[in-house]
Amino acid sequence: MIAAADGPPGSVVPALSRVEGWQLVSHPIVLTGLAFALLGCASFVRALVTGSAISWDEDGWMASVGVLMLGILTMVATNHSALRDRREHTVEQHATLPVRPPVRTSGLLVASLWPAGIAAVLVVALAAFGAAKGLAPDSVELIHLAERVVSILLLGAIGIALAAWVPSPFVAPVVAWFLFFMTPGEAPAAWHSLVPWETMNSTGLAMWHLVYLAGLTAAVAALALAKTSRPRALIVPAIASMTLISVSAVVLVDGACPSVGRCLL
């Protein structure tokens, strides 16, 4: 007989995330997003090379939008992956295997690191090239770049949570469309916007916004797992993520908004 399990069930997550990660980054939808990100970065590189770039705010926005598109399309792709068993009629077949659904969901959540990693490489290369051309991003701009990367993780988790709770292939594309057109938000601190708090101009507030996005990512991941996990297993992550979201949101609104009501909507 072949040896029994190679390790505890948790050790399956890295193996699963490698396979799912590769499937994600080779998915035509993510490749399209990557093309948008490269296009956005290329426009900034061109401005840097020709010497017409003035600042990251003025000239780097195309790169930001490109990476945002990568994130939104990653959401569609993770949703597509999470619905694979339904689409390919393998739900029952795979239900006879020992790895439980939450472990599979965890593998897919971790797989979002792949497109996020590619985005990280892109923005680091862009920042390095900018610095070489005499336009190094300042600390706030660096944190904003990091936010784009974390946004990809958040959007990847949203795609998986949508598949868990609304298992229809039509939902994620609609949400993607909606997200693209409501981002950036009208209000300076709109809670729903992925690129909010544009008025933030301090490293502290920018860092808090990063914490806010990380909290949202953890909360959405817990929501994705909640469908198949034992509720007790999610109490600590849920409380931790809600705490992060609440504290960071309070600090941000207090620091960035002259009028709370106007900020949040």
Place this chain on the structure above:
Amino acid sequence: MMQTTMDLTGVEKRFGGVHALDGLSLGIGPGVTGLLGPNGAGKTTMMRIAATVLAPDGGTVRLLDRDPTDADDRVEIRRRLGYLPQEPGFYQRFTAFEFVDYVAILKEMSDRRLRHEEVRRVLDLAGLGDVASRQVKALSGGMRRRLAFAQALLRDPELLLLDEPTAGLDPEQRLRFRELVSNLPNRPTVVLSTHVTEDITALCERVIVIAGGVVRFDGTPGTLAATADGRVWIADAADPRATLSWRMGDGRHRHIGDPPADAETAAATIDDAYLLMVGEVRVGQEVAA
């Protein structure tokens, strides 16, 4: 006492008002056991219960000496189980290797090197080594069937459930399948649900006929064939007294049922016995109705 891997006692399963299983009891041990039965007899329902994806409405089930209603036991059963469903699904965008590799991960094989060795082994066993890098959507129907078989063989399961494994296979592939099943190492418990009686004759040491959700016959293929001894006859014309009759290639008619006194009887096959048994069950049900 026979060592059993799969024990079902008084198992009931209803779908709406239909009794798919009506107090089914059987015990199956190592070796190849064939399940025969008409469509809707309850074979697939029984296989799904044995595969731990369907819970019975009544009765008790024990698999590999464990209780599938217990969550931990169920996981342990799944570690030692191989299942080829009647209508297997595939990840179309994956290659054959990637698909089996994915299933291997879900069978808790996390060590990449060992897993890849095992994936190559089962693909070779199923005769798919040469097309391992081909996308599933580019494989023929027979190849996909073998791919589904390959994934069921991962980690040499102790209980292997095969629901119509030879459907869609050409004669050569069917022979290769028989060779493969008969040479499985460590003498696992193989339950083979099929309509192909040749597979039963060629492979199974035991055959169980299910009809109407209960066991109608349990014995060797030879014993099953013997139940039709003296009830098969050949005549030049169709005989209305036969339960079933058909015209053969040479123009004569083969009949099964209760033969007339002067009939020219023929040696019974497992097909004859099965048709006779199922035909009588159906007639009995019609009379009861």
